Amino acid sequence: MKKNIFASLLCCILAMFAKAETPTSPTVNTPKFYMGVCTHFAQYKGDLKLNLKMIKDAGFNSIRDDIYWSQVEREKGKYDYPKMFLEAPSEAQKAGLVQLSVLAYGNPLYDGGAYPQTNASAEAYSNFAADVAKKLKGKNAFYQVWNEWDGGCGMPKFRGTSTPKGYADLLKKSYEKIKAADADATVVLNSICKGDKEFEELLKTGVIQNCDVLSLHTYNHSESQFNRTPEAWYKRMLGVGEIVKKYNSGKTKDLFITEMGFNNRTGRNGYTYAQSADYAARLYLLARTIPWIKGIWWYDFQDDGIDESELEDNFGLVKYDLTPKPAYYALQSISHIIKNGEFAGKFSSKNKNLYVLRFKVDENDVLAIWNSDPKNHAKITIKNKSPNRSNFTLYHAGSSPLKSGWGMIDKLSHGNFIPDSISFSATERPLILEGDFSNIEISEAEIISFDETKRPDETNLFLPEKVLIVKNPNTPPETVKIDETRDGPLPQESDLSASAQFSYTRDILKVKVFVKDNGFDFTNDIKKYRNFDHLELSFKVDDKNAPGECTTFAVAAHQSQGLKSIPVKTQFGQSAADIEGKFEIPTGGYTYEIDIPAAALGLVAFEKNLSIGASITVEDFDDLKKTHTLRWGKGNTFPVEMRNFKMLYFN
Structure with a gap:
């Protein structure tokens, strides 16, 4: 699987210059980008088949779920898989989805359940990893060696005891044994969650040589106002690329974002439903402009509960009862761009908040336009210099498409009709245009004040019950x-x-x-x-x-x-x-x-x-x-x- 995934990108580039009438397309098993979502089937949360159908209908092509070591190896050297551990990747495959399996957490049979950092426990974990790869060969593409090793997820009693060297040794053993069990398996690095400093410390140990894909968790909801946006995330990712080059002979290496999301809790660090829809669409679109980011798994698909103030109860694209949120529809509407698009460039602007990204999807040009400033709209004018101007489709992420044609009445031209131009107001929700935009130019944007903070405030007075x-x-x-x-x-x-x-x-x-x-x-x-x-x-x-x-x-x-x-x-x-x-x-x-x-x-x-x-x-x-x-x-x-x-x- 690994060879096909990354070879397909080379095929796509060569196809752009080929003279054959039919362009080269990636195979079914090698999408250009993994648009994934995290699930909790291993915790027996959610209806397996119903959730998979909704995930597929939203346009996703992958899920990420756990396989717990302690539940598979209950007796040393013997592996007995709970039904769901095998059923989830099998049913995902039937639904046209590939599972990224997290080989997760400690086992009380070894070192009392501590991080497997001794020779004996690391050997036992790697044997378990190899058995999973053997068991799921042909049904599972990716194996992630641990989850949030640095942050202590799933290891509350041992939080703070993990070391970069301990992980490097564990990964080396696991990589070799997984590959021996399934040569086509893709081995994914542990998902660093505490930041770029910890990521670099891990890279210093040489782990980059013992994995096929790097991984990060990149939540930014706890950051300050201007650092908790998709655009701030994008700038961070560019910096991550430079870090990787330091430890990979000046080259980048393919990276998965195996968890990212914008939660809807009503308390501190939460986002409104509208914000999370805006941000989700913008983040995925920005990710597709960075060639070495090969996939993002949204955390998560379904809310874990119904407590409005609980963080884990509000990350879902759908509510606990499976009611879709706006972000579900926003990502659904642009999924074909995310999975199949080729980034074709960005229009430069003096307005640092205006984004106009250009993609190629099959034979269509696609423009994704938004303004990240919540206090202003940006009016942009697009001029088509082609003599033959065809109609195009436009829609906001999450909305129904609308057929439109060229031509506008410009207020500044005393109401004259301009047949070769169109004008739009860019807001925080990406506006998508699909059609033939091969010969266009974009005028500089006009800033239009539209400050939502000027609306009269509602007074929210929270009184205690008593x-x-x-x-x-x-x-x-x-x-x-x-x-x-x-x-x-x-x-x-x-x-x-x-x-x-x-x-x-x-x-x-x-x-x-x-x-x-x-x-x-x-x-x-x-x-x-x-x-x-x-x-x-x-x-x-x-x-x-x-x-x-x-x-x-x-x-x-x-x-x-x-x-x-x-x-x-x-x-x-x-x-x-x-x-x-x-x-x-x-x-x-x-x-x-x-x-x-x-x-x-x-x-x-x-x-x-x-x-x-x-x-x-x-x-x-x-x-x-x-x-x-x-x-x-x-x-x-x-x-x-x-x-x-x-x-x-x-x-």
């Missing part, structure tokens, strides 16, 4: 129930419930949490609190200089030392020492009494009329296994916004 009045210790406190669940309703037979009380002095906020539970798992190390019964207390002071931060403490109980705590994060970077308190086990449950100094929250004092956000999370473990989570507010989740907290009002 304001809790915090009083001094001499006044009976109000009790609040901690009864919101993260994983659905508690079973009827559950013994778990929780409540809290607050009071304060000028210097100390006193929090008392009572948990009714028949069992309790003590910690032996507060730094490992996540594996035992514990609380997480989060507080947020409304401050414009730290809008996306909060202060969180983890509180647990030691068998002999009583209540222990540790600051997990701080809103203002303040020095937050371990908070104090006591732990008791009355009949039928246990009680945490916690004293939190004002300074620990970055405050001078707790004063009358002060209000701060607060939330409490109760994590319940039985026999060292997590059973349930109870919450009062969602302040310790992402995004860290005041509306996810309950409100404490000091009086």
